[in-house]
Amino acid sequence: QVQLVESGGGLVQAGGSLSLSCAASGRTFSIYTLGWYRQAPGNQRELVAIITRDGRATYADSVKGRFTISRRAMDAVFLQMNSLEPEDTAVYYCYAYATNVDFWGKGTQVTVSS
Numbered sequence: 001q002v003q004l005v006e007s008g009g010g011l012v013q014a015g016g017s018l019s020l021s022c023a024a025s026g027r028t029f030s031i032y033t034l035g036w037y038r039q040a041p042g043n044q045r046e047l048v049a050i051i052t053r054d055g056r057a058t059y060a061d062s063v064k065g066r067f068t069i070s071r072r073a074m075d076a077v078f079l080q081m082n083s084l085e086p087e088d089t090a091v092y093y094c095y096a097y098a099t100n101v102d103f104w105g106k107g108t109q110v111t112v113s114s
Contacts, residue, residue: 002026002103004094009108012084016112020079022094022105033097034077035069038090038110045093049079062087084112 008020024031035050035058049069051057057069068080077094089112094105 002028002031002096002098004096004103004105006092006094006105006108009092009110011111011113014084014086014112014114016084017080017082018084018110019081020092020094020108020110022077024075024077024094024096027098028073028075030098031074031096033095034071034074035095036077036079036092037095038088038092039107040090043090048092050095051077081110084110086112086114088112 003025004022006022012018033050033052036048037045038048039045047060048063049059049067051069051071053074066083071077090110091107092110093107096103
């Protein structure tokens with residue numbers, strides 16, 4: 001099992017920045033991918049960014065050039081969000097893929113005011 005706990009998030013004005021952090025615990029040695037998804041009201045959960053054990057990062061087109069994902073070994077993942085837009089408002093979920101299983105954090109709210 002893998003446990004994920006997010007921190008960060010909050011309220012920011014458009015154009016501002018926020019950082020999210022996620023601490024992983026449990027069988028972290030089995031994690032292959034860490035990352036972030038988000039879900040806005042009325043929308044499906046969507047990928048924001050993921051990073052693999054070998055350091056390959058993938059971003060949603062909507063956040064390329066504005067968000068940066070990084071990790072510390074496979075026990076923490078971070079998301080630096082710059083130039084935030086109201087469309088980035090959502091609950092952000094930490095994600096881990098380990099031994100063919102998806103694990104999720106409880107989510108943290110990010111609200112961008114116009």
